[in-house]
Amino acid sequence: MLDVVEAPTETQFEFITFSSGDQSFCLEITQIREIRRWTPVTKLPHTPDDVLGVMNLRGAVIPIFDLAARFGLGTTADNERNVVIVAAAGGTTIGLLVESVSEILSVDKSAIQETPDIKSEAARQAILGVISVGESMVRVVNLDAVLDNDMGGAV
Amino acid sequence: MSTNSIRDTFFEECEELLEALVEGLSAMEENAEDMEVVNAVFRAVHSIKGGAGAFALDRLVSFAHTFETVMDKVRSQVLKVDEELMLLFHRSGDQLADLVEAARDGREPNAESEATILKELEAHLGDADKEEEFSFDAMSLDFDAGPVALDLPDEVASVRRFDIRFNPTPALYANGHEPLLLFDALAELGALSVSADLGRLPEFDAFDPNDAVIDWQLSLETAEDETVLHEIFEFVDALCDLEISVCEDADPQPAPAHIESPAAPSLIDLPDMEDDGEDDDDPAPALVQVASSSKGGAKQAAPRDEPRGPRPTLRVDLERVDRLINTVGELIINQAMISQRIEELELPAVAHLTNELEAYKLLARDIQEGVMAIRAQPVKPLFQRMSRIVREASEATGKKSKLVTVGDSTEVDKTVIERLADPLTHMVRNAVDHGLEAPEKRLEAGKDPIGSIRLSASHRSGSVFIEIADDGAGLNRPRILEKAVEKGLVSPDAELSEQEIDNLLFLPGFSTASEVSNLSGRGVGMDVVKNAVAGLGGRVSISSAPGNGTTFTIVLPLTLAVMDGFVISISDQTMVIPIASIIETIRPNRKDLHYIGTSGEVISVRGAYVPIVDVARNLGLSAGETDISGGVLLLVSTETQGLTALRVGGIHDQRQVVIKSLESNYGAIPGVSAATILGDGKIALILDPDELVKLNPAAPFLPPASSARMELRHA
Numbered sequence: 001m002l003d004v005v006e007a008p009t010e011t012q013f014e015f016i017t018f019s020s021g022d023q024s025f026c027l028e029i030t031q032i033r034e035i036r037r038w039t040p041v042t043k044l045p046h047t048p049d050d051v052l053g054v055m056n057l058r059g060a061v062i063p064i065f066d067l068a069a070r071f072g073l074g075t076t077a078d079n080e081r082n083v084v085i086v087a088a089a090g091g092t093t094i095g096l097l098v099e100s101v102s103e104i105l106s107v108d109k110s111a112i113q114e115t116p117d118i119k120s121e122a123a124r125q126a127i128l129g130v131i132s133v134g135e136s137m138v139r140v141v142n143l144d145a146v147l148d149n150d151m152g153g154a155v
Numbered sequence: 156m157s158t159n160s161i162r163d164t165f166f167e168e169c170e171e172l173l174e175a176l177v178e179g180l181s182a183m184e185e186n187a188e189d190m191e192v193v194n195a196v197f198r199a200v201h202s203i204k205g206g207a208g209a210f211a212l213d214r215l216v217s218f219a220h221t222f223e224t225v226m227d228k229v230r231s232q233v234l235k236v237d238e239e240l241m242l243l244f245h246r247s248g249d250q251l252a253d254l255v256e257a258a259r260d261g262r263e264p265n266a267e268s269e270a271t272i273l274k275e276l277e278a279h280l281g282d283a284d285k286e287e288e289f290s291f292d293a294m295s296l297d298f299d300a301g302p303v304a305l306d307l308p309d310e311v312a313s314v315r316r317f318d319i320r321f322n323p324t325p326a327l328y329a330n331g332h333e334p335l336l337l338f339d340a341l342a343e344l345g346a347l348s349v350s351a352d353l354g355r356l357p358e359f360d361a362f363d364p365n366d367a368v369i370d371w372q373l374s375l376e377t378a379e380d381e382t383v384l385h386e387i388f389e390f391v392d393a394l395c396d397l398e399i400s401v402c403e404d405a406d407p408q409p410a411p412a413h414i415e416s417p418a419a420p421s422l423i424d425l426p427d428m429e430d431d432g433e434d435d436d437d438p439a440p441a442l443v444q445v446a447s448s449s450k451g452g453a454k455q456a457a458p459r460d461e462p463r464g465p466r467p468t469l470r471v472d473l474e475r476v477d478r479l480i481n482t483v484g485e486l487i488i489n490q491a492m493i494s495q496r497i498e499e500l501e502l503p504a505v506a507h508l509t510n511e512l513e514a515y516k517l518l519a520r521d522i523q524e525g526v527m528a529i530r531a532q533p534v535k536p537l538f539q540r541m542s543r544i545v546r547e548a549s550e551a552t553g554k555k556s557k558l559v560t561v562g563d564s565t566e567v568d569k570t571v572i573e574r575l576a577d578p579l580t581h582m583v584r585n586a587v588d589h590g591l592e593a594p595e596k597r598l599e600a601g602k603d604p605i606g607s608i609r610l611s612a613s614h615r616s617g618s619v620f621i622e623i624a625d626d627g628a629g630l631n632r633p634r635i636l637e638k639a640v641e642k643g644l645v646s647p648d649a650e651l652s653e654q655e656i657d658n659l660l661f662l663p664g665f666s667t668a669s670e671v672s673n674l675s676g677r678g679v680g681m682d683v684v685k686n687a688v689a690g691l692g693g694r695v696s697i698s699s700a701p702g703n704g705t706t707f708t709i710v711l712p713l714t715l716a717v718m719d720g721f722v723i724s725i726s727d728q729t730m731v732i733p734i735a736s737i738i739e740t741i742r743p744n745r746k747d748l749h750y751i752g753t754s755g756e757v758i759s760v761r762g763a764y765v766p767i768v769d770v771a772r773n774l775g776l777s778a779g780e781t782d783i784s785g786g787v788l789l790l791v792s793t794e795t796q797g798l799t800a801l802r803v804g805g806i807h808d809q810r811q812v813v814i815k816s817l818e819s820n821y822g823a824i825p826g827v828s829a830a831t832i833l834g835d836g837k838i839a840l841i842l843d844p845d846e847l848v849k850l851n852p853a854a855p856f857l858p859p860a861s862s863a864r865m866e867l868r869h870a
Contacts, residue, residue: 042838043728044817044824045774046850054817054830054838059485061830061838063821092820 011109015131017138018085020098021073024138026105026131031143033086033093035101049075055095057086064095070146071126089143096146105138107131112140165206166259167470172199173252177539180244187229187236196244197226203251205389212258215251218269221276222247227382234279242546243279247272249543314345317384319373320398325366327394334371340387345377473569476529483519483526484717484813490519491810491834523717531566534612534621537576538563541583545608548587555594555604556587561611567619571691571711575621578684582623582707583608585681590625590705600702602626618693618735619713624706630699632656639665657697661685689845692718692733692828720812720841721789722833724804726776731812731831731841732789732803739790740806758788758800765790767800770842773850774826791844799848814841826850 015026016035041053041064050069054061064084068076076082076097084095112129128140179196186192204219226244228234250272257264319341323334341347352370356362375384381399388397494512502508538560545558567575591597591606598604609624632653639645639659651659659665663682681695688695693711712718712735720731739760747759748767756767767788788800812831815838817824828843 042830042840043776044821044840045776045827046825051821054821056832056836056838059481059488059815059832061815061817061820061832094820 013107013109013112015105015107015138015140016085016101017103017105017133018083018098018101020076020096021068021071022099023071023073024102024133024136025067025098025141026138027085027087027141027143029104031087031089033088036084036086036095038082038084038097052097055084057093057095060093062086062093062095064097065146067096067098067141067146070096087143089147092147094147105131105133162210165210166255168206169203169255169259172203173248173255174536174539175199176248176251177542180241180248181539181542183236183244184241187241190230193226193230197223197230200226200251201389203255207255207258210258214264214269215254215258218247218254218273219251221273221280222251225276225279228279240279243272243275245543245546247276249546252543314376314378316402317375317377317381318398318400318402319371319375319384320396321371321373321388322396323367323369323371323391324394324396327391328367329365330394332391332394337387337391338371338373341373341375341384344379344383344387345375347373347375349373471529476526480526480530483523486519487523487811487813488832488834488836490516492836495834527568527717528566530569532569532572533564533566534572535563537572537579538610538612540576541579541608541610544580544583545587548584552588553593554587554591554606556591556606556608558583559607559609561609562613565612565614565619567612567711568713571619574687574691575709575711578687578709579621579623581681581684583610586623586625586627586705586707590627592628596628600628614713619711621709621711622706623709624704626704629701629703630657630660630697630705635659657699660697661695717811717813718841720810720831721806722808722810722839723787723789723806725774726771726804728776729807729833729837729839730803731839732801732844733828733841734809736791736844737789738792738798741788741790741800743786743788760790760798760800763798765798765800766796767802768848769802770847771802771804773847789844793845793848796848799844801844801847812839812841 014029016029016032017024017026019025036057039055041055043053044051044063047053050066052064052066055064066076068074076099079099081100082097083101084097085101086093086095088094112131114129115124115127116130118124126142126145128142131138131140176196176199179192179199182189182192183196200219200223204216204223207215207219225234225247229236229240234240246268250269254264254269321334321337323332327334338347338349350372352372353368355368355370357368362368377384381401384399385392388395391397494516497508497512541560542558545556548554549556586608587606591608592600594604597606607626609622609626611620611622611624613620636645636651636656636659639656639662640647640649642665644659644662644665645651660681661684663680665680665682685695688709688711691711693709696708696710697705698708699705719734721734721737723730723732741758741760743758749757749759749764751757756769757764758767759765786802786804787806788802790798790800793799812833814829815831817827817830817840824840826843826847826849827840828846829841830838831841833839
C-alpha cells in the first residue's frame with residue numbers, strides 16, 4: 001500500500017475534485033482507490049447520521065460516510081449523479097458519498113495554500129489546505145480527520 | 156537486507172529447535188536413559204549455538220555452550236540425570252529461549268537468572284575430573300576464537316592419537332563441502348597425517364566425476380578431546396561415513412555412547428602411515444559413532460533421516476495464506492451468487508445445471524476446507540509453553556506441580572493459538588497459584604504432594620475444547636461470595652446458585668487472593684480471560700468439586716473464518732445469527748405471552764417465564780414488531796440475563812457464512828459481532844446475542860458516536 005501522507009519528492013500533485021454540500025473539495029489522487037456509483041448500503045445500528053452503512057467492495061466490508069453530513073453541511077440528497085469515492089488511509093478503507101465528481105486537478109505544491117486562520121478548530125483539522133482554481137476555492141480534505149473520532153460535530 | 160533475512164531464518168529455526176528442546180526434555184523426564192532423546196536435546200542446543208555463533212551473539216553462544224557441555228556429559232553417561240538436574244535443564248531451556256528472544260528483539264536479557272543458571276550448570280562441570288574441565292575451557296576458547304590454534308599449555312593434557320576413517324559420499328561434494336578444509340582444521344589441532352585410499356577408484360572409462368570414490372585415512376596426534384574432532388565433522392557427519400577411534404591404552408575418556416565393533420569392513424589398509432605398524436593390531440578401545448548419523452555402517456548415508464525428526468514442511472509467508480483464504484472466501488460467495496442467479500432464471504429441469512452446480516459447490520467447500528487446514532496448527536507448542544509457566548509458578552509459590560497434556564496434536568486455527576496464549580498462561584498460573592494447595596495440605600488431604608495441572612485439547616462437534624484442570628481444593632464458594640459482596644459486586648442478601656457464584660470469578664475487578672502475590676492477582680482477572688476468549692467467538696465455563704479441583708473449559712469455534720448461521724429478517728433488514736448460540740426456536744402462541752409492567756414481555760416455555768428481547772428495537776431499527784405474536788422467537792442463553800428469547804421477523808435460511816470483520820475498517824458496533832456477504836452480494840450483519848440483550852432499548856444507546864468510533868483507528 002502506498003504511503004499517502006509522506007508524499008513523493010516531486011512537487012506536482014494531482015487531486016480529484018468533487019462537490020459535497022454545495023462546497024468544492026478535493027482529495028489527493030493516491031488516496032483514492034476507485035469511484036463507484038451509489039448502491040444501497042446495509043445500515044448499521046446505533047451509528048450517527050453521517051454513517052450511511054456498509055458496502056461490499058469485492059468481499060471487503062467498508063463503511064460509507066456521507067461527507068456532507070460528516071462536515072455538518074446537511075445530508076446529501078438522493079441524486080442519480082451521487083457517487084461513492086473509495087479512499088484508503090493507513091490500513092483503513094472507507095467510502096465517501098459525495099454529490100458529484102468534477103475533474104482531475106494537477107497543481108504544483110506551491111499552489112496549495114495553508115488553511116486560512118479560521119476560528120473553528122474542527123474545520124482546520126478537516127481541511128489540509130486550499131487551492132484556488134479560477135474563481136473558486138477547492139478544499140483539500142484531510143482523510144485522517146474524516147476518520148478521526150472527535151470529528152463528529154459540525155465544521 | 157539479505158543478512159536480515161538469514162537472521163530471520165535463524166530465529167525461525169531457533170523457535171523450532173527450542174520446541175524440539177522442550178519436547179526432548181519432557182521425554183527425558185520419562186526416560187533419561189534413552190540416548191536418542193538425549194542426543195536430540197544436545198543437537199537442538201548445539202544447533203542454536205552454531206547459528207548464534209554465525210551472528211556473533213556471544214552471550215547466547217556462551218550460554219548454549221555451557222548447557223551443551225553439561226548435556227554432553229549426560230550423553231557420555233558421566234553425569235546421571237536426577238530430578239534436580241532435570242529441573243536445571245528445564246530452567247536452562249527456558250533461559251536459552253529467553254536469550255534467543257532477547258537476541259532477536261535486540262534487548263538485554265535477564266542477566267541475573269542467566270548468571271545463576273550458568274553457575275549451577277558449571278557446578279555440574281566442576282564435579283567432573285580435571286581433564287573434562289580443561290577440555291571444556293579449550294572448547295569454549297576454540298569456539299570464540301574460531302579455528303585459531305589454542306594457546307593452552309600442551310603439557311597439561313596428554314597427547315593421544317586418533318585414527319579417523321573418513322569416507323565421503325557424493326552428497327558431501329554436492330553440498331559444497333571440501334575435505335581439504337576439514338583436514339586443515341584437523342591439522343591445527345596437532346600433527347596430522349593423511350592418506351587417500353584409492354581402492355575404489357574405477358577404470359578411467361568407468362569413472363563418474365560425480366561419484367565419491369576416494370576414502371581417507373587420517374591419523375592425528377593431539378591433546379584435544381574427542382568431541383573437538385567430532386565438532387570439525389559436525390556439518391558433514393550425515394554426508395560421510397566417519398569413524399574416529401582413539402589409539403591409546405590409557406584413555407581418560409568416559410565410556411562413549413555408542414560402542415561398535417572396531418572391525419570396519421570397508422577399511423582398506425594402505426601401508427603408508429608412519430604409525431600404522433604399531434597400531435594396526437592394537438584393539439582400539441572405543442569406536443565412537445558420530446551422534447547424529449543414526450545408521451551405523453551405511454555406506455551411502457541417505458539424506459539425514461532422523462527417526463524423531465518432524466515431517467517435511469513448507470515455510471510459507473502467512474500473508475500469502477491469508478490472501479488465499481480471502482480469495483477462497485470470495486469464491487464461496489461467488490458460488491452462492493451464481494446459484495442464486497440461476498435459480499432466479501427458473502430454467503427448465505432439463506438444463507441439468509443443478510448437478511454441475513452442486514458439484515461446483517462441493518468443490519468450493521473442499522477448497523475452502525483445504526485452505527483452512529493450512530492455517531490449522533497443533534496446539535502442542537502452546538501447551539509446551541505452559542510447562543514453563545507451571546514450573547515458574549510452582550517455584551514462585553513453593554508448590555510442587557506437574558503438567559499433564561492431553562491431545563496436543565489437536566489442530567486449531569493459528570490466530571486462535573496466538574490469541575489464546577495470554578489467557579491460557581493466566582489460567583495456568585491461576586491454577587497453580589489459587590487452585591493447588593501447598594504440599595503439606597495436600598498430604599493432609601491424602602493426596603499426592605505433587606499437584607497436577609491437566610491441559611487437554613479435543614475436537615467435539617465442530618468446536619475445539621480446551622480444558623485446564625487442577626486437582627486442588629476446588630473453588631472456595633463461601634469465600635468467593637464474601638469477596639464479591641465485599642467488593643460490592645453483588646448485594647449482601649443475594650441468593651446465588653453454585654453456578655452463579657462460580658461465574659462471579661469472571662466479573663471485572665474480581666480477585667480472590669487477599670494479598671497480591673507475585674504471580675496472579677495483579678488486577679488482571681478472569682474477566683480478561685473471558686473477554687479474550689469471547690473475542691475468538693468462544694466461551695469459558697467453570698466446574699469445580701470441593702476437594703477434587705477445578706476445571707476451566709474453553710470452547711472455541713474451529714475456525715474464525717466461517718460460521719453456521721440462521722439468516723433472519725429484522726425489521727426490513729437481513730441479518731445472520733450464529734446457530735451455536737440458539738437453543739430453540741419458538742413460534743409464539745398468544746396465550747403463552749405475558750406482560751410484566753408496561754413494557755416487559757415474557758413467554759412461558761414449559762412452565763418457565765423467559766424474558767423477550769425485541770432485536771429490532773434493541774438495534775434501534777424500529778419500534779418493534781407491531782403484532783406482538785408475530786415473528787419468531789429464538790431462545791438463547793446469555794451470560795448476563797440467562798435464558799432469553801430474541802424476537803426476530805422470521806428465519807429464512809440456514810447457511811455457512813464467511814465472517815468479515817467490521818472492525819478493520821469501521822469499529823465495533825454494539826450487538827453486532829461481524830458482517831458477512833450474502834448470495835446476492837449484499838452485506839448482512841452478524842448478531843451477537845450476548846451483547847444484544849445488554850443493549851437497553853428503554854435508555855437508547857448513548858453516545859452513539861464516540862463509543863463506536865473510539866476504536867475506529869485502532870481496531
